[in-house]
Amino acid sequence: MLPALPALRDLLPRGGLARGSVLAVPEFGLLCLALAAGASAAGAWCGIAGVPEAGVAAAVGAGLDAERTLLVPDPGSAWPQVVASLLDGCELILLRPPATAPAQIRRRLEAVLRRAGGVLVVAGDWPGAQVRLRVITQRWTGLGDGHGRVRACCAEVTADGRGEAALTRTRWLWLPAEDGGVTVANPEDIPVPSIPVAGTSPGLRAVSAG
Amino acid sequence: MRAQNAGSVPQRIMVVRCPSLCGPDASVAGPQAARLFERVIGVLTGFCPDVEAAEPGVCAFGARGPARYFGGEALLASKIIAAVAELGVESRVGAADGMFAALLAARRAEPIDPGAVLVIPPGGTAGFLAAQPVSVLADQDLAGLLKRLGLGTLGDLAALPASDVASRFGDAGEAVHRLARGLDLRPLVGRPPAHDLSVAREFDPPAPLAEPVVFAAKTLAEQLHAGLAARGLTCVRVQVRVTWADGEESSRLWRHDGLLTAAGVADRVRWQLDGRRVGPGDGQYAQGGIGMLRLVPDQVVRATGHQLALWGEAVVSDRVARAAMRVQAMLGHEAVLRPVTGGGRNVSEQVSHVPFGEKREPRLAAGPPWPGRIMGAAPGVVYPVAREAEVTDDAGRLVTVSGRCVLSAAPARLVIGREPPRLITAWAGPWPLSERWWDAAAARRRARFQLATDDGRVWLAVVRDSRWLIEAGYW
Numbered sequence: 001m002l003p004a005l006p007a008l009r010d011l012l013p014r015g016g017l018a019r020g021s022v023l024a025v026p027e028f029g030l031l032c033l034a035l036a037a038g039a040s041a042a043g044a045w046c047g048i049a050g051v052p053e054a055g056v057a058a059a060v061g062a063g064l065d066a067e068r069t070l071l072v073p074d075p076g077s078a079w080p081q082v083v084a085s086l087l088d089g090c091e092l093i094l095l096r097p098p099a100t101a102p103a104q105i106r107r108r109l110e111a112v113l114r115r116a117g118g119v120l121v122v123a124g125d126w127p128g129a130q131v132r133l134r135v136i137t138q139r140w141t142g143l144g145d146g147h148g149r150v151r152a153c154c155a156e157v158t159a160d161g162r163g164e165a166a167l168t169r170t171r172w173l174w175l176p177a178e179d180g181g182v183t184v185a186n187p188e189d190i191p192v193p194s195i196p197v198a199g200t201s202p203g204l205r206a207v208s209a210g
Numbered sequence: 211m212r213a214q215n216a217g218s219v220p221q222r223i224m225v226v227r228c229p230s231l232c233g234p235d236a237s238v239a240g241p242q243a244a245r246l247f248e249r250v251i252g253v254l255t256g257f258c259p260d261v262e263a264a265e266p267g268v269c270a271f272g273a274r275g276p277a278r279y280f281g282g283e284a285l286l287a288s289k290i291i292a293a294v295a296e297l298g299v300e301s302r303v304g305a306a307d308g309m310f311a312a313l314l315a316a317r318r319a320e321p322i323d324p325g326a327v328l329v330i331p332p333g334g335t336a337g338f339l340a341a342q343p344v345s346v347l348a349d350q351d352l353a354g355l356l357k358r359l360g361l362g363t364l365g366d367l368a369a370l371p372a373s374d375v376a377s378r379f380g381d382a383g384e385a386v387h388r389l390a391r392g393l394d395l396r397p398l399v400g401r402p403p404a405h406d407l408s409v410a411r412e413f414d415p416p417a418p419l420a421e422p423v424v425f426a427a428k429t430l431a432e433q434l435h436a437g438l439a440a441r442g443l444t445c446v447r448v449q450v451r452v453t454w455a456d457g458e459e460s461s462r463l464w465r466h467d468g469l470l471t472a473a474g475v476a477d478r479v480r481w482q483l484d485g486r487r488v489g490p491g492d493g494q495y496a497q498g499g500i501g502m503l504r505l506v507p508d509q510v511v512r513a514t515g516h517q518l519a520l521w522g523e524a525v526v527s528d529r530v531a532r533a534a535m536r537v538q539a540m541l542g543h544e545a546v547l548r549p550v551t552g553g554g555r556n557v558s559e560q561v562s563h564v565p566f567g568e569k570r571e572p573r574l575a576a577g578p579p580w581p582g583r584i585m586g587a588a589p590g591v592v593y594p595v596a597r598e599a600e601v602t603d604d605a606g607r608l609v610t611v612s613g614r615c616v617l618s619a620a621p622a623r624l625v626i627g628r629e630p631p632r633l634i635t636a637w638a639g640p641w642p643l644s645e646r647w648w649d650a651a652a653a654r655r656r657a658r659f660q661l662a663t664d665d666g667r668v669w670l671a672v673v674r675d676s677r678w679l680i681e682a683g684y685w
Contacts, residue, residue: 028591029590029591029685030590030684030685033590045530052594053591053592053593053594054591054592055557055588055589055590055591055592055682056549056551056561056592057551057557057560057561057588057589057592058587058588058589058590059590060551060588061587061588066548066549066550066551066561067548067570069548069549070530070533070534070546070547070548070566071546071547071548071549071563072537072541072545072546072547073545073547073563073594074541074545075537075541075545076541078540078541081540082537082540082541085533085536085537085540086533086534086537087533088529088532088533088536089527089529089530089531089532089533089534090530090533135685137666138666138667138685139666140636140662140666140668140684142586143636143637143638143660143662143668144636144638145620145636145637146620146637146638146639147638148636148638149584149585149586149638149660150586150587150638150660150662150668150684151586151587152587153587153668153684153685176587176588178586178587180587180588
């Protein structure tokens with residue numbers, strides 16, 4: 001079991017990242033980085049493959065140790081071999097496959113993963129994933145109508161999956177909190193949704209999009 | 211024939227200066243600059259075998275012979291500039307009597323001059339030097355003193371009697387006085403001719419399997435190490451060059467630092483060969499087999515003992531190094547990176563990516579203050595290349611920012627690339643950012659915004675030359 005950030009423990013079966021398992025998040029974002037951050041803060045090496053736009057500064061704020069991080073921004077068509085090689089040295093791999101991986105490649109990588117005792121966090125689709133996490137709502141604070149700046153985000157995260165993870169769990173998290181970390185949000189602190197500044201019927205007029 | 215005594219005229223010297231590799235405008239720094247400069251010198255030795263590396267990014271050689279061969283100094287200089295430009299390096303060339311004047315001429319050669327060359331004709335050096343301000347002297351304390359004494363140019367200084375200068379300023383003054391008179395007789399220090407220390411082994415018939423090649427690599431590495439050690443040298447990196455049976459060549463550089471054993475080099479050869487294998491297991495190579503294996507020491511330096519932390523500050527375990535190098539063998543040295551957080555005004559500058567195996571240091575230091583950097587939460591998504599976008603107001607007109615940072619209208623809609631439009635629910639900005647305003651070529655003026663859209667996301671947008679770009683996203 002690899003440790004997860006305390007705020008994420010309620011969402012994960014047995015409160016951590018089970019070795020040899022795959023976690024899937026439909027889209028790359030802070031949630032993926034937060035999953036890697038807990039393991040990295042506890043001393044694990046992390047590999048990030050196929051995500052050239054990974055915001056390392058935000059991940060460091062959440063607890064990732066940049067010294068124990070390897071980036072392979074563009075693994076290309078050889079990505080299964082790259083992930084298999086990285087698993088020799090890294091305990092957690094954050095991967096965005098170029099496309100939905102064929103079932104045969106998935107099964108082979110899962111076997112390598114179990115043998116190496118690593119954890120694979122997939123930003124994208126992975127049908128056999130043990131745990132699936134997803135951000136359903138995001139409410140940013142600090143930004144006004146022409147003033148302020150982004151401070152923190154209250155995010156509603158839901159988790160489900162297979163086996164012991166089958167029960168759907170939902171939690172409100174500060175992702176990130178004002179200090180850059182990840183914490184559980186108090187129900188009374190959750191900001192109310194904001195209303196669009198612009199007119200409410202954009203469908204009536206053609207928007208010049210070039 | 212070199213001038214040996216003080217009475218004769220100094221030798222003709224040509225200096226090649228690469229502004230992007232040296233001085234305050236250097237755009238490349240550290241090991242990359244050293245590597246690039248090494249290649250520049252390699253190109254120059256094609257023109258003149260005896261090249262002196264005067265300082266980082268600057269090299270010099272005797273101009274007489276090569277100029278006669280290539281048909282004149284100006285022609286030689288333009289040929290050199292063209293050859294160096296093929297490496298992607300801009301260069302300036304100066305020629306004059308003596309090293310000091312040639313260095314100054316190379317520094318004075320403007321890119322607007324025909325071909326960035328400044329040739330001071332033989333005998334004209336004294337006049338050229340006389341017009342130079344004393345601030346060109348390396349000794350800035352002495353230059354300041356001379357200026358306060360009313361000696362503004364080297365000509366003023368040269369006009370003084372040598373004995374007076376020597377009695378007032380001592381040895382340093384005398385040396386400077388000699389320079390100012392154009393009597394600079396420091397001989398060139400050529401680089402020792404590079405011995406070919408590479409080792410190679412041919413396989414005839416070509417070896418279809420990796421095993422015999424890896425075994426031969428171990429012996430070759432031992433030969434390479436012995437050859438280097440006999441000369442008291444070591445290499446920073448070693449290049450493994452494999453020639454395949456069909457004539458194709460694949461080469462890769464590996465970090466060495468004098469720390470790899472022969473078995474370590476053999477391992478790297480194996481990884482490099484594995485990257486070419488077609489099928490799993492003991493598969494065949496698409497190129498038929500291995501015809502020749504060559505190990506070339508790269509960046510040969512004097513062996514001064516082992517450095518302790520090979521990977522910079524943190525010690526990387528063998529397991530991780532192996533994994534990273536296997537991926538490097540597949541995709542190349544620059545494909546596996548380690549992030550380093552540093553300073554900078556833009557989110558993309560604040561994290562530098564260093565190839566695995568090189569020293570981890572940020573491109574921009576975190577120490578000095580970076581006014582204008584975005585405070586608050588860090589974005590989870592930082593695009594390596596900013597994405598094109600369009601921000602329109604309520605009426606569908608493009609939102610513009612004036613030179614005084616006044617917004618034409620409140621932003622209402624955001625279209626990124628070909629994605630469907632998003633409604634803007636909240637925004638902040640414009641935050642002006644004016645960088646390198648002292649340099650007309652590199653100056654950038656931008657205005658930055660944070661835009662929250664109805665899908666719960668926040669974008670970091672920037673307006674530059676009336677174009678909207680998305681630099682990062684918060685989610």
